[in-house]
Amino acid sequence: xxxxxxxxxGAKVLVFPTRDGKFWExxxxxxxxxxxxxIEAGQLQLYCIxxxxxxxxxxxxxxxxxxRRHAAFEDYVLHEVLPLMAAKNSHPATIAHGCSLGAYYAAxxxxxxxxxxxxxxxxxxxxDLTLRVESFDDLLGGYYDDAVYFHTPTHFLPGLGCDWQxxxxxxxxxxxxxxxxxxxxxxxxxxxxxLRDKGVQHSLYVWxxxxxxxxxxxxxxxxxx
Numbered sequence: 001x002x003x004x005x006x007x008x009x010g011a012k013v014l015v016f017p018t019r020d021g022k023f024w025e026x027x028x029x030x031x032x033x034x035x036x037x038x039i040e041a042g043q044l045q046l047y048c049i050x051x052x053x054x055x056x057x058x059x060x061x062x063x064x065x066x067x068r069r070h071a072a073f074e075d076y077v078l079h080e081v082l083p084l085m086a087a088k089n090s091h092p093a094t095i096a097h098g099c100s101l102g103a104y105y106a107a108x109x110x111x112x113x114x115x116x117x118x119x120x121x122x123x124x125x126x127x128d129l130t131l132r133v134e135s136f137d138d139l140l141g142g143y144y145d146d147a148v149y150f151h152t153p154t155h156f157l158p159g160l161g162c163d164w165q166x167x168x169x170x171x172x173x174x175x176x177x178x179x180x181x182x183x184x185x186x187x188x189x190x191x192x193x194x195l196r197d198k199g200v201q202h203s204l205y206v207w208x209x210x211x212x213x214x215x216x217x218x219x220x221x222x223x224x225x
Contacts, residue, residue, distance in 0.1 A: 001131030003089070006032050007045035007126035012085045013225060014077070015048040016098035016105035019058060019111040029214040031221045044225065045089055049081055057129055063143030071147060074109060082116065093118035097225055098215045100124050107191075111153050121175045121224050124212040126184040127153045127191045133183045152222070154187065157194040166198060175201035175224045176177065177223060 003023050017025040026032055026048045038044045055061075056070040085094065097116050098106035103125025110120040110131040130140040130152065140148060149155050160166060174195065185206070192204045205224075207216060 001050045002045060002050045003050065003081070005045065006035075006048070007025070007039040007042070008197065009042035009089065009091065010044045011093040011095055012036070012089050013046045013095045013097050013187060014081065014085065015045055015046055016096075016102035017048070017051050018098075018100040018102050019051075019053045021051065021102065023048050030218050031214070034218045034221050035225060038225075039079065039224070045091070047081065047085055049077070051102070051105070057101070057139040063140040065144070066149075067143075067147045067188055070151060074151075078113070078116075079110060080094075093121040095121060095225065097124070098122040098125070100212065101126075103127075104129065108154050110172065111157065111169065112150070114165065114172045116123055116171060119173040119175070123217050123220055123224075124179065124182055124184070125176070126187055128155065128187055131184075131187055133187070136183060154158065154191050154194060157191075159164045160198065166200075169195075169200045170200065172200070174200065175205070176202065177205045177211070177220050178206060179207050179209050179216065181210045182212050 004027065015026050017023065026046065032046065035044060039046065052073045054072060057068050059066050059069070094117050096106040096110040103122035104126060104127055106120060107122045107125060107127055110117045130144070130148065132138050175194065176188055178185050188204060193203050193204065
């Protein structure tokens with residue numbers, strides 16, 4: 001799978017694209033340009049990766065195959081992308097980041113493997129893909145199994161009891177943003193409550209309007225990434 005790297009040093013940022021986005025989306029949306037001062041100063045190095053949305057949550061195959069394909073995508077990130085990032089850059093901090101569906105990808109990965117990350121920055125995310133909201137349907141068509149549970153942050157967090165994983169979560173710098181009129185604002189607030197119940201400090205910023213578009217994300221990125 002293809003990816004783009006921006007920058008030469010600094011904290012490593014793993015950037016997940018939106019549903020229809022590709023590895024070049026972050027640059028096309030102008031977000032790389034807004035982060036240019038930090039990139040050029042050696043504060044951030046971006047790794048913008050591709051996605052498999054058409055083979056996973058937006059695919060036509062059986063939901064069991066969709067979630068299995070998503071697990072394979074996560075394995076690719078864990079065993080190929082993160083080692084590549086470590087080989088190219090020795091900075092100790094890695095940030096998981098994404099917008100919209102990319103925010104789900106970033107959160108699901110970082111909350112499942114918090115020891116691998118220093119920070120999570122998620123813009124306009126839906127953290128339960130089985131949730132039906134307005135015109136947004138359950139992306140797994142009612143199917144549910146252990147894989148769905150463990151890849152859904154608002155499902156697995158309440159039952160999380162591993163002290164080591166909880167301590168790793170409590171060390172993670174977590175930033176969530178969502179628009180006041182975004183259909184997923186209640187899901188963001190629910191995730192915030194679950195984190196708080198587990199003693200996990202985090203920030204939830206609510207922006208005016210829907211704020212679920214490139215212009216908003218361009219404004220958010222310099223503030224939070």
